[in-house]
Amino acid sequence: MRTAPENVRRVACVGAGVIGGGWVAHFLARGYDVTAWDPAPDAEQKLRRLVDAAWPALTQLGLAEGASADRLTVVATLEEAVVDAEFVQESAPEKLELKRDLLTRLDAAAPAGVVIASSTSGYPMTDMQTTAADPSRLVVGHPFNPPYLIPLVEVVGGERTAEDAVTWASRFYEVAGKSVITMNREVPGFIANRLQEALWREALHMVANGEATVKEIDDSITEGPGLRWAFMGPMLTFALAGGEGGMAHMLDHFGPSLKSPWTRLEAPELDKALYDAVVEGCDEAADGRTIADLVAERDRGVIDVLRATGRLPRQEDPR
């Protein structure tokens, strides 16, 4: 029996570390009753500390009616955690065998039909659902840290997941205040983690080779592209590097630098199909906004972000 996404009241969080605990804080703030279980001996103490630390921020953001940290129950067994759950979020350590076993146990213990989502950072559900009695209700619901503040959840099923479980999960997360990308195919690392992993790997190479320090890497993002990425993604941002010609001009101009050894990641061939897909994708994403509109939007966004984070450009007169 699956509760409608809008009517869910009881959520179980299994695994209560940084990510699981962040989910607990999020669901509590959105007004759910949350039951949590984690096998670590000091898990409850750490979890309550995490929730307490997040609560002022969540209060400032606005709690749902009736939301309270008192509506968290920490239980001693996995079975107790999920016995009357209407949704289950699994956030165990990132080990395939462990997640496979845990999902199998959760499936055995949770009420029939209840959707069980895994916070995995990158394992395909197809690889995790192999031993569950009912794999059809197992989905990936991949959050970002901290789940109580970063809106994104990537939702995707495995080969044996039923489509209605994916649809239900996506809708539930939306009701619970998240921003959802529903993927229709499995890609290791999903979308955002592949992108940040590419950046992370290049950063590690730079540290390993003495090309940049940890601080320089961080500063190069927060003082540079990171300011734009808070509100305009890398594709539209790059489209604006093409001036009034947009992404097509950008690709004409910078396409050749894909051949440059600028990262350790080999670039794809920029053939006509890819060129067109990128240019047309940007047009669709722009959704009627002109380049001038986007430039104005970007400028407002950067100023808002600089102001909000106390980093307006220094104002001293240069003379």
Added chain:
Amino acid sequence: MRTAPENVRRVACVGAGVIGGGWVAHFLARGYDVTAWDPAPDAEQKLRRLVDAAWPALTQLGLAEGASADRLTVVATLEEAVVDAEFVQESAPEKLELKRDLLTRLDAAAPAGVVIASSTSGYPMTDMQTTAADPSRLVVGHPFNPPYLIPLVEVVGGERTAEDAVTWASRFYEVAGKSVITMNREVPGFIANRLQEALWREALHMVANGEATVKEIDDSITEGPGLRWAFMGPMLTFALAGGEGGMAHMLDHFGPSLKSPWTRLEAPELDKALYDAVVEGCDEAADGRTIADLVAERDRGVIDVLRATGRLPRQEDPR
């Protein structure tokens, strides 16, 4: 004769497209007299349009005393542009031969000693300075789009650049209100472009393979990691994924996923030297702030950014 960085009044911008024009707007807003030259027939019209479009934002940010768009002079030749310049910023199209020739001509025309910086997105100065009579004053000063709002400039010299030219340029950019990373060795793509290029290449692979649309790629960043990167870089951000154990715990936990096929970029070996460099680098970057301090800072930052960009989580009660 090199003017002290604090006393510079006259800046020449050579190449006045998106980046060159952005530099013009920045220097005008900081109160400099700017002379610009660009060989395109409609360059002046486009440049003035760009400056006019940027001016409201720059006014809102606060102009330097006496700053005015009227202090822009567009001239007909490269030689006129630089004849009495105290600093030259070159922002020509990204073609090595063209930049090499242009820097040679700029060096011939600019007053002796004046520092000439190239906005190149990735060419090492060593490759661009080969034909200049005085290569010692040629540096890279790589900005981000738009240069009038994104603070970062990466400064680095070539093999034949004098160290005092690099020092001068870094100081000058600081005086002119930029945030400077001075690199002591040449790496193709510098720092931030390597990082965003890795992300961009992976994004292009995903589009090419039909794994994600342009819009999904952009949304996955702006609703996810991009919110954090506006004020906390990827290294410290990842350190917080390690919970109270910080970066060391994060590497212990997620280190093995470096072996996963999460991107097309092969990861470096996470040996002890790299492990230590990353953990110690994070400690240095944290500069005395505890993990709890950083978590609180991140949470405040995300809330500020969400609020500033009008994207607080939806507030509806889930029931």
